[in-house]
Amino acid sequence: MSRNRALLGQLYFGLFILYLLVPLIVMAGAAFNDSKLPTVAPWKGFTWKWFGELWADQVMWGAFVNSILVALAVVALAVPIGTAAAIVLNSISGKYRATLYGFMVAPVLAPGLVIGISTVLFWNQIGTTVGAPGTWPFGRGLHLATLGQVSYIAAYVMLLVLARLQSFDPGLEEAALDLGASHGQVLRRILLPHLYPAVAASAAIAFFQSIENFNVTLFTKANETTLTVYVFSQVRAGITPKINALAFILILLTLVLALAYEMNRRRRARIEAERQAEARRAEEAMLL
């Protein structure tokens, strides 16, 4: 019975993975088809030319650079904001904590287009008030996309750092203060080193969330685009397999990153296992 169930589970898992991967394989395969339309059937012969076209596409390169710049700006803003929010939230309790928490996580649940529209309207209103509507920084553009993205990505940072704070011993800070450390030293030498893994992970998540973002960016952008919006506009305008070439490269990149992550994890697990085995041997030796 139990073995049957495990088999059934594995079968389902296999089918599920297939379901997730087949569309991506079809898309990547179409990058090599010598056909004007992005498809794998009918197959008109193998070609590399779509990669050449992609390489020569100046708009794509501009969008790529914009994506990276916006993502870096989002990380630079969201990580300090989210970390500060976690520290503040952790220091208060009771009714206010729940309210504050609610306001902080609300943007995670809010639809991206609401965030986008509200951001644009708010800055436009400030622009009108100071008498310069539509001009930088009050008009639409990638700076507003950055702010809109920060409003919800900071919440992810906050949640990760808050989770990490639960395992922090505040007694360490007390000890440092008693021994004459300054407030800055307490933060820099005691708290931040403990939070570092969560901060690093949240920075990575913030970066990729920003690259991925579509809804907020579409509503807040002006003429400059990001990579996701570029793909969207290409698909909408009738596409050539150049986008498939881009997709192939991005999927390959994802695979390489995932593989590196998995190898690193296995290496660490092996080291850990060896260490435990050694400890066991040492213990046995002691008993003898």
Next chain:
Amino acid sequence: MHDLIRRYGTGLTTLFCLLVAFWLLVLIILPNFSMLFESFFPYLPVADQGGPKDVFTLGNYEKILANPIETAWFGVPVTIPIHVNTFVDTVFFSALVTFMTLILAYPLAYFLAKVASPRSIPTLLLLLFIPMWVSEALRAFAWYIILTFNGPLNAALKALGIIDQSIRWQNGIVTSYDAIVIVLTYCYVLFMLFPIYTAITSLDTNQIEAAEDLGSPWWRTHWRVVIPHAKPGIASGCVMVFMLSAGSLLVPTVVGSTKANWFPQTIYTWFNDALDWNTGAAYSMIFLLVCIIFVILMMRLFKVKLSDIAR
């Protein structure tokens, strides 16, 4: 607050509070007030702004009731304003997507949490994560290729002899929303999987074995033991998938037919093509309201807290 000052001093505490205030006020609360405010004022050319016409109005909200069309719900003919129709369709089909992802994800979450060997879990999770790291735009595009008229799905079905004529998948078989539902399910199924997986992991396996030892059939074990325990995860997954589906602009635009309108597309048209930001604001207020109602409904239905949903 005193605790913060004692630990980090006045300067750093002020900095923390300023960062939080900037986030909550400038990035979240004030923009939403701004949207609410703008939604009550008419869209006017620059010359009329601040003039006698620039007064408080409900006109933007009334626009959703304009242009009645004839349509049918489950075979029953109804006359309904076109944007209300789009809205109802969006909510209905997003709920359908949510339900489908739940059906697809629950068995897998249970398998990963309780059946699969713990040693292989990190590798299996990684396998699932890889497709999620590929951008949503590309995943929608992949389905556009598959479903297109001269695409691989039609070619494969014809080669297998299942169909004679190519099918226009994007126009739908059952409803004109078929393609959108399929692709949204594909895009968001993992947002359902991971919360449920996390929730089931924390269930003591002894409880399942106890139920089985006492003679409970497998479906009752799930209904009375596993699902009640997984409730926070299910609620979290449902909220995430519903929000993402109902708020998706990309998928309906890429794979949707001309007959299938999604509410975010309507909002985008007001905002970007008609340049009527005020009506766009009114529509997104309506949209936001429904989203809030949905979250509250889910919290009541599953008896969970907001902190269980947003994690």
